[in-house]
Amino acid sequence: MRSLVNRSLFFSAIAVAVACHSAPPPPVAAPVPLSDSATSALQWVQGHAQQFSIADSIPSSTERTHLVALVGNAQIIGVSELTEGTRELPMIIRHLVQSLADSAGLRGLAIQGPMAEALEVDRYVRTGAGDPRRLLQAMGSWRWENREMLAVVAELRNWNRAHADKQIGFYGFEIPSAAHAVNVVTGLPDSVAGASLKAWLVREYGCVAMSEGAHWGLEGRASDSTFWNRCGTVANAGVDSIVALRARVGAGPAAADVAYAEQMARLIQHHVTLSLRHTNRHDSNAEHLLYLANRLGPNAKLLAWGGDVEMGRLTLDKVTVQTGVPLGQRLGARYRPIGFVFGDGIVRTRRASSGRGGAPAGLSDVMIRPPLQNTYEDVLMRPPMAAYWLDVRALPTDIGGAWLRGPRNARLVTDLYIPDAPELTETPVELPAFFDALVYVRHVTAARQ
Numbered sequence: 001m002r003s004l005v006n007r008s009l010f011f012s013a014i015a016v017a018v019a020c021h022s023a024p025p026p027p028v029a030a031p032v033p034l035s036d037s038a039t040s041a042l043q044w045v046q047g048h049a050q051q052f053s054i055a056d057s058i059p060s061s062t063e064r065t066h067l068v069a070l071v072g073n074a075q076i077i078g079v080s081e082l083t084e085g086t087r088e089l090p091m092i093i094r095h096l097v098q099s100l101a102d103s104a105g106l107r108g109l110a111i112q113g114p115m116a117e118a119l120e121v122d123r124y125v126r127t128g129a130g131d132p133r134r135l136l137q138a139m140g141s142w143r144w145e146n147r148e149m150l151a152v153v154a155e156l157r158n159w160n161r162a163h164a165d166k167q168i169g170f171y172g173f174e175i176p177s178a179a180h181a182v183n184v185v186t187g188l189p190d191s192v193a194g195a196s197l198k199a200w201l202v203r204e205y206g207c208v209a210m211s212e213g214a215h216w217g218l219e220g221r222a223s224d225s226t227f228w229n230r231c232g233t234v235a236n237a238g239v240d241s242i243v244a245l246r247a248r249v250g251a252g253p254a255a256a257d258v259a260y261a262e263q264m265a266r267l268i269q270h271h272v273t274l275s276l277r278h279t280n281r282h283d284s285n286a287e288h289l290l291y292l293a294n295r296l297g298p299n300a301k302l303l304a305w306g307g308d309v310e311m312g313r314l315t316l317d318k319v320t321v322q323t324g325v326p327l328g329q330r331l332g333a334r335y336r337p338i339g340f341v342f343g344d345g346i347v348r349t350r351r352a353s354s355g356r357g358g359a360p361a362g363l364s365d366v367m368i369r370p371p372l373q374n375t376y377e378d379v380l381m382r383p384p385m386a387a388y389w390l391d392v393r394a395l396p397t398d399i400g401g402a403w404l405r406g407p408r409n410a411r412l413v414t415d416l417y418i419p420d421a422p423e424l425t426e427t428p429v430e431l432p433a434f435f436d437a438l439v440y441v442r443h444v445t446a447a448r449q
Contacts, residue, residue, distance in 0.1 A: 032373050040400025042379050049388035054088055054441055059095045067099040070391055070437055074336035075293050078304045078311025078324055082340050083413040085348035086444040089340050090148035094155050096303055101159060101168060107300035110171040110292055112307050113139045115267055116181040118172030123260060125156040125170050142363060146447040173288040173304060178271045181264040182208050188261055192254040197241060205238065207231035208268060211275065228276045235269040286326035308414050311337050312434040339435040341410055343381035344370050345444035352418040365446040369422045376410045376429060380440050390438045392431045406430040
């Protein structure tokens with residue numbers, strides 16, 4: 001996702017553009033004829049696109065076969081949303097889950113959300129405990145508070161009810177804070193943990209909050225490391241203590257709660273260990289995903305759903321490295337990034353107010369302008385298919401292949417769009433350097449609250 005500095009610059013550019021583009025948008029013109037190289041690219045796309053029906057709640061056998069082949073032996077499959085706030089991307093995620101769950105060994109879905117809070121949703125999809133709508137709200141982002149996301153969670157719950165031996169987990173791959181995990185571990189009642197262990201957990205796990213807040217003070221990295229070093233010993237001892245407690249309670253009535261506390265204790269241990277290494281944002285996200293994938297088992301697959309271009313192997317605005325970069329470096333061909341693009345339609349986003357200095361309005365359904373000339377979508381929208389998958393790993397060596405390799409712009413609509421300046425929501429993409437495959441939908445509709 002964009003850094004705070006980049007986002008501030010982005011909004012400043014939007015404000016200037018609004019003042020310069022306050023006139024009503026011109027009528028939509030017919031598509032401009034393609035260049036020879038773009039025409040060659042279009043011919044290749046039409047010959048290699050694998051059509052599917054976005055309206056079908058269940059993927060066809062043909063689509064399943066294609067997706068299994070596309071994923072191959074990848075351990076992590078990353079889906080970059082590029083444009084957020086559509087109904088269609090969650091539906092595509094469901095197609096991926098249904099296609100890969102059985103024969104391909106998919107065992108987890110990880111979204112770009114907080115890891116500890118996501119484990120509450122994981123407990124729901126496995127056991128039915130809790131209210132899924134409330135649990136998604138606790139994830140802290142408007143992206144997850146819609147009916148389409150509820151349908152994804154319901155899909156996982158239904159699968160897990162019917163496949164006790166092939167459970168699919170629900171996870172997050174960011175840790176803005178481990179406070180919720182600490183609350184779960186220290187919230188074990190005295191009647192389960194025992195008074196002395198409970199008192200120790202409450203006292204010692206306080207180091208997590210202290211360490212997470214150290215960098216906000218004036219101590220600097222040396223003192224920050226001092227806090228985390230002490231917390232490393234606590235985190236390791238905490239896992240050992242909860243594992244021993246779990247053995248003591250056995251299969252009794254508290255077994256499920258203690259097992260859940262152990263998950264959280266291990267997450268705290270992972271968080272503290274990573275914090276001691278002072279990793280940056282993209283490396284941390286990659287480590288979180290590898291932690292989850294490795295816990296699923298050596299032959300299991302993890303589907304990672306990232307915002308904008310997060311799962312692509314690229315650096316945004318030349319400064320913000322995306323999570324897909326270290327994943328690609330670590331996993332090589334065992335990482336399969338896929339980008340979601342579309343032709344036109346309506347998305348749930350914020351429309352910038354017209355007039356100088358106008359602040360963006362709240363979330364609403366916003367019409368997206370047709371693709372700009374010579375962008376990826378300008379070619380991808382021309383085949384007579386409403387939706388298709390496109391494997392771009394083996395592009396041709398002719399002028400069409402050169403056009404598709406790029407760099408070429410594609411839409412990047414996150415939480416802001418200005419219809420009068422659609423060029424501001426374009427970002428350069430290269431194929432297959434950034435994405436191994438694309439999933440395309442001709443017409444999108446807004447996510448429903």
